[in-house]
Amino acid sequence: MFNRIFAIAKKETRQLKRDTRMLFIVFFFPVVLLAIFGYAINFDVHHIKIAVYDQDRSEYTRDFINGLISSEYFDLVTNIDDDKEIKKLLDEKIVQAVVVFPKDLSRKLLSKQEVKIQFLVDGVDGNSASVIQNYVNAATYSYSIELTKEYLAVNGKNMYVPIDLQPRFWFNPDLQSTRFLIPGLMGMILIITAVISISLSIVREKERGTIEQINVSPLSSIEFILGKTVPYIVISLINAGIVLLAGYILFGIVTKGNILLLLLGTFAFLFAALSLGVFISTISDSQQVAFQAANVTSLLPSLILSGFIFPIESMPVAIQVLTNITPAKFFIVILRAILLRGAGISAFWDQLVYLGIFGLIFIMLATLVDKKSKNK
Amino acid sequence: MNTIEVNNLTKKFGKFTAVDKVSFTVKQGEIFGFLGANGAGKSTTIRMLIGILEPTFGDALVGGFSIKNEPDLVKKNIGYMSQKFSLYNDLTVAENIRFFAGVYGLDGKKYEERKKWVLKVANLEHMENVITGSLPGGIKQRLALGTAVIHEPKIVFLDEPTSGVDPISRRNFWDLINELSEGGTTILVTTHYLDEAEFCNDIILINAGKLIAQGNAKALKSNYIKNPILEIESERVVDSLEILEKEKWVGETSIFGNYIHVILNDNKINEGNIIHLLTEENGIKVQRVEKIIPTLEDVFIHLIEKDSKKNVQ
Numbered sequence: 001m002f003n004r005i006f007a008i009a010k011k012e013t014r015q016l017k018r019d020t021r022m023l024f025i026v027f028f029f030p031v032v033l034l035a036i037f038g039y040a041i042n043f044d045v046h047h048i049k050i051a052v053y054d055q056d057r058s059e060y061t062r063d064f065i066n067g068l069i070s071s072e073y074f075d076l077v078t079n080i081d082d083d084k085e086i087k088k089l090l091d092e093k094i095v096q097a098v099v100v101f102p103k104d105l106s107r108k109l110l111s112k113q114e115v116k117i118q119f120l121v122d123g124v125d126g127n128s129a130s131v132i133q134n135y136v137n138a139a140t141y142s143y144s145i146e147l148t149k150e151y152l153a154v155n156g157k158n159m160y161v162p163i164d165l166q167p168r169f170w171f172n173p174d175l176q177s178t179r180f181l182i183p184g185l186m187g188m189i190l191i192i193t194a195v196i197s198i199s200l201s202i203v204r205e206k207e208r209g210t211i212e213q214i215n216v217s218p219l220s221s222i223e224f225i226l227g228k229t230v231p232y233i234v235i236s237l238i239n240a241g242i243v244l245l246a247g248y249i250l251f252g253i254v255t256k257g258n259i260l261l262l263l264l265g266t267f268a269f270l271f272a273a274l275s276l277g278v279f280i281s282t283i284s285d286s287q288q289v290a291f292q293a294a295n296v297t298s299l300l301p302s303l304i305l306s307g308f309i310f311p312i313e314s315m316p317v318a319i320q321v322l323t324n325i326t327p328a329k330f331f332i333v334i335l336r337a338i339l340l341r342g343a344g345i346s347a348f349w350d351q352l353v354y355l356g357i358f359g360l361i362f363i364m365l366a367t368l369v370d371k372k373s374k375n376k
Numbered sequence: 377m378n379t380i381e382v383n384n385l386t387k388k389f390g391k392f393t394a395v396d397k398v399s400f401t402v403k404q405g406e407i408f409g410f411l412g413a414n415g416a417g418k419s420t421t422i423r424m425l426i427g428i429l430e431p432t433f434g435d436a437l438v439g440g441f442s443i444k445n446e447p448d449l450v451k452k453n454i455g456y457m458s459q460k461f462s463l464y465n466d467l468t469v470a471e472n473i474r475f476f477a478g479v480y481g482l483d484g485k486k487y488e489e490r491k492k493w494v495l496k497v498a499n500l501e502h503m504e505n506v507i508t509g510s511l512p513g514g515i516k517q518r519l520a521l522g523t524a525v526i527h528e529p530k531i532v533f534l535d536e537p538t539s540g541v542d543p544i545s546r547r548n549f550w551d552l553i554n555e556l557s558e559g560g561t562t563i564l565v566t567t568h569y570l571d572e573a574e575f576c577n578d579i580i581l582i583n584a585g586k587l588i589a590q591g592n593a594k595a596l597k598s599n600y601i602k603n604p605i606l607e608i609e610s611e612r613v614v615d616s617l618e619i620l621e622k623e624k625w626v627g628e629t630s631i632f633g634n635y636i637h638v639i640l641n642d643n644k645i646n647e648g649n650i651i652h653l654l655t656e657e658n659g660i661k662v663q664r665v666e667k668i669i670p671t672l673e674d675v676f677i678h679l680i681e682k683d684s685k686k687n688v689q
Contacts, residue, residue, distance in 0.1 A: 007474075011478075015464065212428075213463075218451050
């Protein structure tokens with residue numbers, strides 16, 4: 001039995017070596033995804049371009065602006081003298097935000113009146129806009145407190161701040177989005193090597209008629225499928241290694257948890273993903289159909305529904321149910337637990353069970369469809 | 377000794393009966409021809425006999441194993457090659473041989489020996505590292521047959537093995553089939569080339585899923601057509617055919633290129649009557665009229681037309 005599985009695995013590897021298109025999909029595509037998601041998609045908001053319309057031109061306004069641009073969050077692009085320019089700057093996306101200081105700012109401050117600073121933000125990208133708002137709020141708040149302290153000091157009093165909130169972010173202290181994305185990326189890349197490549201490789205045999213020769217041989221379906229999956233399991237593990245290594249070298253992400261648990265999780269995931277791939281191969285007759293089916297059922301959901309980018313908890317209930325069609329969902333929970341938190345198996349054993357159930361369901365469906373098609 | 381025994385084998389797809397209570401036996405070492413038009417049920421029958429399609433009812437023993445109850449044992453003991461080229465085009469010749477040897481569990485000395493044999497019959501010695509897809513069709517076909525019998529099965533099924541292959545390659549391929557048969561291998565081959573059927577020891581013909589004739593080529597020719605057959609070579613083939621078909625004494629007609637074959641209903645009619653009818657009455661010049669021994673084609677056209685008429689009634 002092992003000899004026969006080995007014969008299939010060897011044949012599959014040889015075919016893969018000559019199939020440049022497939023090699024591209026299984027090796028190059030992941031690298032591209034890694035670069036895109038690692039660098040291009042960045043939810044951290046840095047170097048927000050701002051313009052200042054300072055009608056007051058006082059020490060206060062300079063202090064306030066210096067406070068903003070001394071952080072890495074804001075870059076001062078230009079000073080303007082006319083409120084007509086504001087619209088132009090925002091329209092043409094030269095700046096993302098404009099700070100408007102009123103004419104009587106210093107006078108009001110000196111006479112202890114409340115001052116209003118206008119802050120105009122480009123709200124098209126809602127995510128960035130709300131981040132900008134938070135930064136500015138914090139900056140304004142701390143500058144306000146400083147002014148209060150100064151005022152009290154002049155009057156010989158100390159300021160008392162009753163509560164000082166000190167947030168600290170565990171597992172991702174700098175709140176880098178790459179740390180959050182890498183596990184999802186790994187899930188997505190493995191989905192490509194597992195679901196897409198296995199379904200294409202089986203359907204190709206159907207398309208070219210070679211499956212007929214396999215069917216009349218003493219090979220059982222299980223031997224055939226095991227033999228076929230072996231090379232892709234190896235490739236998937238290599239790819240997983242590449243992602244982890246790249247995560248470490250490029251983004252400084254150290255795997256916190258147990259490597260063996262990581263391997264266990266990966267195998268559980270591959271079981272689920274491969275059985276989905278096998279199922280797709282039983283319902284499609286051409287590589288084109290298989291590729292589309294694999295795309296719709298695995299690649300897209302692994303991007304959109306897996307919690308890779310969009311948190312599942314904030315989806316409507318119906319969509320939350322739908323998220324179960326991608327094994328990446330469970331795998332990402334496992335990966336985040338192991339990679340970022342260094343958690344033990346108690347934190348994700350349920351996900352392993354889900355992956356197992358997922359895999360069994362699709363293997364069973366594949367067997368049913370296959371049996372039916374044999375009697376056609 | 378019979379190596380294949382087929383009993384009332386039937387396959388239904390929904391309401392459509394593709395194979396209808398077919399029974400026949402194949403003796404050991406025979407080349408058994410399985411003939412019929414496209415869609416007559418040949419491939420369906422073969423797919424049942426090799427254990428990849430379950431019969432609706434009936435059964436068959438292949439090498440002593442029931443295709444219904446022991447399809448896995450059947451598979452172990454047969455070789456199969458289909459009209460669709462079934463090797464991996466993106467592997468080299470040697471890699472294909474290695475793979476199928478692996479599937480059938482050949483290794484060591486046995487493997488080396490069989491590999492040599494396959495390369496020899498395919499005429500591919502010293503070319504084992506060529507990519508299979510780049511080989512000419514005839515060579516590929518021989519390689520496919522070689523690998524299909526790499527495990528030296530006692531029974532081999534060939535499903536239209538020579539379709540789409542040039543005549544010389546077909547000839548070479550049949551030499552290989554004869555060689556296997558002389559070595560004691562039983563061969564069941566489907567074909568729609570009737571000249572190939574002449575090479576077979578035994579022939580069955582199926583039409584619309586039913587077996588309609590059986591015997592060797594000689595017996596088929598003499599048993600199924602009793603009436604004389606005339607071959608007519610005339611100037612206006614289609615017109616001549618129309619004229620002939622109106623006569624009561626004309627049974628069946630068919631066109632073979634420039635010739636017309638006519639099966640007569642009446643023994644008293646001879647060449648003279650034909651010439652009289654065409655030339656004197658209709659002014660068509662007749663080059664030649666000759667009484668011939670029926671070809672297999674005549675027999676099959678006759679049988680299939682008879683069967684189809686029966687089905688309509």
